[in-house]
Amino acid sequence: MAETRGKARHRRRGKALVIGVPAALAAAGILAYGTAFGVFGADARTEAEAADTPAPAWARAVADGFASVDALGQKGTYGGRDGKTVTVRTLADLEKYATAPEPYVIVVAGTITMSPVGKEIKVASDKTVIGSGTSGHIVGGGFFLGPGVHNVIIRNLTIRDAYQGVWNDKEHDFDAVQMDGAHHVWIDHNDLRHMADGLIDSRKDTTYVTVSWNRLGNNNKTFGIGWTENATADLTIHHNWFRETEQRNPSTDNVAHAHLYNNLLQDDPGTDITSSYGNYARGRTRMVLENSVFQGVNNPVIKDATAALVQRGNVFSGTTGRNESGGTAFDPKAYYPYTLDPTASVPALLKSGAGPRSSLGTTPAAAAATTLTVAKDGSGRFTSVQKAVDAVPAGNTSRVVIRVAPGVYRETVRIPSNKPHVTIEGTGGSRKDTVIVEGHASGMTKPDGSGTYGTGGSATVAVEADDVQARNLTISNDFDEAANRNLNGHQAVALRTAADRILLDGVIVTGDQDTLLLDTAAKDRIGRVYMTGSYVTGNVDFVFGRATAVIDKSVLTLKKRWDGTSAGYVTAPSTPAGRKGFLITRSTVNGDVTAGSFHLGRPWHAGGDAALDPQTTVRDSVLGAAVEPTPWTDMGGFSWKADRFAEYRNTGPGSGPAGPDRPHLTAAEAAAQDTAHWLDGWTPAAG
DSSP, rough: OOGOGGGGOOOOOOOOOOOOHHHHHHHHOOOOOOOOOOOOTTOOOOTOHHHHBOOOOGOOOOGGGGSSEETEEESOTTTTTTTTEEEEEEEHHHHHHHTOOOOOOEESSSSOOOOTTEEEOOSSSSSEEESTTTEEEEESOEEEOOTOEEEEEESEEEEEOOOOOOOSSSSSSSEEEEESSSSEEESSOOOEOOOSOOSSEETTTEEEEEEEOEEEEEEEEEEEOOSOOOOOOOEEEEEEEEEEEEEOOEEEEEEEEEEEEEEEEEHHHHHOOOOOOOOOOOTOOEEEEESSEEEEEESOOEEEEEEEEEEEEEESSBBBBBBBBOOOOOOGGGTTOOOOOOOOHHHHHHHHSSOOOOTSSHHHHHHOOOOHHEESSSOOSSSSSSHHHHSOOTTTOOEEEEEEEEEEEEEEEETTTTOHHHOEEEEEESSSSSEEEEOOTTSSBBBSSSSSHHHTTSSSEOSSSSEEEEHHHHHHHHOOGGGGOOOOOOOOOEEESSSSEEEESSOEEEOOOOOOOESSSSSSSEEEEEEEEEEEESEEEEESSEEEEEEESEEEEEOOOSSSSEEEEEEEEEEEETTTOOEEEEEEEESSSSHHHHEEEEEGGGGGTTTTTOEEEEEEEEEEBBSSSSOOOOOOTTGGSSSEEESSSSTTTTTTOOOOOOOOOOOOHTTTSSSSHHHTTTOOOOO
C-alpha cells in the first residue's frame, strides 16, 4: 500500500541509533529511558524472598501534577520502579523493604496489622508501596516520610482503623500517611479511613506532591497541609472523593501552589458526621480550585484574608455557609499539562473510579494467561519469537503471553489475524535488552524472487490480529540506506499494525523512513492503537497510516538522514473521512537535528484518493527547536489546509502562536480531541 507514495520520498541513512531523553520529558512525568520493567506471568513467585522478580507493568506508572515536575534533584516521581519487586504479607517484611536504602516495588498482598497500634513505618526514598488488587490492607497504622525522603509512591491500598474512640483525638497522632519535609510523593487510588488523626498530613515544607483518585472517609481531621511559616510547597489534589469527613478537606496553610480539581466533597444528611468546612486556603496559600463538586457541605470553600483563591467551574448542591474566592493565584499549566473532566461527570466518575482497583497491583489477565517463553540460548521453550507465535492456536479466545528473554532476535515476526489476544513482552530490566530487528526495505527483492517486499511487507514485526500488546522491548528496522542508495524503495518499516485495540506500552520503535505504520485491516475497518511510555525514532513520515491512534506520554525522536542532513516529517496520516487519525498528547518531539528542519506532518492521500481526510492533532506536548515554525506541509499535490491538522497548548521552543499557517484548537474543540474520544469506549489494560 504505502509504496504508492512514490520515489520522491526515498531517503538514505547510516546505522546510527539516536535516542535521547529531553529534560522536559521527565518534567512531564514520562518514563525514564530503559528502566526496570516486566509483569507477573503465570510462573511469577509471590513470596517476599522473590526479590529478583522484575517490576511489573503497573509499577512503571509515574505521577502527574506537581509530583511530575523536575526539582530538588529529582526528575518526577516514579517510586521503586528501578529496583526489584517483592510481595509482602507480614509487618516484618513490609518494614524491611520499605525502610531499605535500595529502591523497591513492594506489593502488599493481604491484611497487615500494625503493632503497636498507631505504628507508622518510616518509608525510605525510591519506593513504591502498592496493594495487590483490592487485597492490600494496612490496619491500625500507616506510613511516615521524613525530611528529605523523596520519590515515593503509595498506591492501591486500604489504610484504616487506627481510631481510638475519641473523635477529636489530641493524644493519638495516628495517621494513614504523614510527610514531614518530604518531596516528590504520589498518593493514588487508596481508601483512607477511620484513623485516630489525619488521613493525610503533608507538613513542614513537604512539596511536589500529587494526591489523586483516593477515597477519604469516616474521619475528623482528613487532609492537613502546612505546619510551616514558609510558603514554598507545591501540591496537586485531583479526582479524590471526600465523604463523611468533618474538617481539613483539605486545609492548606502557606502553600505556594495548591491546585485542586475534579474532586467530590460529599456530606450526606442524617449521618453522624457533619462537615465543618470543605476546601480551606489559609495563610499565604495560593489556590486554584476547578471543576469540583460539593454536595451538602457546610462552608464549602473558605479563605483567609491573606490567601488567594481562584474558583472555576465548580458546582455546589445543598451547601451552606461560606463560599469564597478572591485574589490572583497562578496558572497550573505553566507547571504541567492536565485535562479537566466535565464537572457534571465528576460524581459518577469518582464513585466508580476512586480507591483501590483490582487492575492495579495485579495483572489478572496475565496471571490466567497461557505463557510461552523465548530465549536464544535454549533456556526457553522456543528460540525465536515467530516460533512462539506459530504455537498460538488459531482462533484463541484468551490471552497468550510470549515472554522474550534479553537478546537480539534477528527475524521477522507476523501475528496473523486469526491469533488475537497475544502479548509479546521483554523480560529484561530495560526495553533495550530485548531487540527484534531486521533490515528489509520496500524495494528489496524477496529471497524467493517473487518480487519486492513493498512498504508494508518490509516490517520487522507485523500485527494483523486484534487485542495484541507489546511491552518492554525494542522493534527495529536497521536497513542501511547508505549502502543501498541506488535501491528504488527505501521505505523500511519497523512495526506495522493492521488491527484493532493494539496496546504498545514501554517500547522502542526505531528506524528511518516509515518507522511505524499504524494501519487498519481494510479501509472500512476501524483500527485503534494506544502507545504510551514509548519511543519512536525516524526522519521521513515515520508515523504514518490510516489507524485511529493515540501516542501518549512518549518521545518522538528526530534523526538526521544517512548523509548527515536534517529535514523530515513526523506524521503522514491517511485517515478515512469521518474517522479520527493521529493524536499525539503529553509527549515530546525533539532530536539532535538542525533547528526548524522538521514538519509535524503532511497529508498522505494514499493512491491519490481525494476522499481521504488525513488528521494529526498534537496537544499538551513539548516541541523542541527542530520543529518548523510552520509545522504542516503539503504532500503529493494535496494541501494540508484542506485536511485536519492542529495543535493545542503545546510548549517548548518549537511551539508557536496560532495563525493561518499554524492552526490551534479552541478549548471547545480540544474537549472533543482527547484520548477518551479517540479510543471511543476502549480502555487499554495490560494483560
